[in-house]
Amino acid sequence: MPEMTSDLRSDCGSCFGLCCVALTLTKSSDFAIDKAAGKPCPNLGEDFGCGIHSKLRGEGFAGCTVYDCFGAGQKVSQVTFAGVNWREEPGSSELMFALLPVMKQLHELLWYVGDGLAREVARPVHGELRGVREEIEAITRGSAEELIALDAEGLRQRVNGSLVKVSELVRGEWAAAVPRKKGGKKRRTDLRGADLMGARRAGADLRGVNLRGAYLIAADVSGADLRGADVIGADFRDADVRGADLSEALFLTQTQVNAALGDGGTRIPGAVERPERWGR
Structure with missing residues (x-):
């Protein structure tokens, strides 16, 4: 399936607990507490690990078990900020947290493009997809300032044109087999x-x-x-x-x-x- 690398898999051990800080939590069936964006979750340890990781659902944090960043957390932590965490450099925290959703969108797009590249029936679009993948990968390696200024929604809409072509080819093949x-x-x-x-x-x-x-x-x-x-x-x-x-x-x-x-x-x-x- 998706033609991809391990970069698109979440690796919490290489991340600075960004999703545990950057995201807003709203008390509900998914989260046991309210937490503002930018405020560390009380379960986040000094080593950036989760203190209740093995019992998240039982403790009322089912939403944490669903969330996946497509590897954006470790990319921001280890590439964009070169392994220097927000506790070591508090002045970087605001920008680092703001970049998580931006990088997540980029990695999500790479996931979809990789899926298209793995589909033989979508071969007519493969050249276009490879060009898109090269463009997005280059963007993910940009500076924090370049990334925060990115028109991520505009890029997403443009890439969607290629993904729609993949969808038409794949769905057409499967639908044709249905009596x-x-x-x-x-x-x-x-x-x-x-x-x-x-x-x-x-x-x-x-x-x-x-x-x-x-x-x-x-x-x-x-x-x-x-x-x-x-x-x-x-x-x-x-x-x-x-x-x-x-x-x-x-x-x-x-x-x-x-x-x-x-x-x-x-x-x-x-x-x-x-x-x-x-x-x-």
Whole structure:
């Protein structure tokens, strides 16, 4: 799956606990406390490790187990700031924390581009994707000042044009393999932004369906076939994916997998890790 390097995997041991400081926490079912952006979480240790890492969900911090930075934390820590942490240089903290979401967007784009490059059917777009990847990688190695001035949203919109081409090619291949419904009726394959919260789609054939930005919160898609489905931006919080086939879902991320409720029978791409709570 995604043609990528280890740079796109979170390595908390090489990060200065940036997500534990830079992000805002709102007391809810995901977080046990309110915390302002820029304020360290009380569970953050002096070594930048989490004091309750092994029991985050039990302590009311389920949101922490879902979050994934695509390796942005260690890039900002070790590359942009050359391994000098915000405790050693307090004057760097504000800029360092502000850069985390910027770098996360860049690494997320690299993840999607890598997925496109791994798809043989998207070969007509590979040259374009390689150019995009080279451009983004160069940006990630820029100075803190260059990164903070970046029009990240503008870049994202531009890159999305290439990703849409990938989506059309991948979904087209999978959708072509799906037989028509009885009576010759076509399936509905465009569910972009659809409200599927709590929907009952167990065992559904969703191959090649466009689920971009769809709300699958608490939806039952257990046993469903989502190969070739474009799930970029889809919300999988508490979605039941037990026994579902996500092995070739397009643009699937670690965050989406972390947010879902799977089991040992859930098939996922090799590029993402199976959450421990899913079992084996």
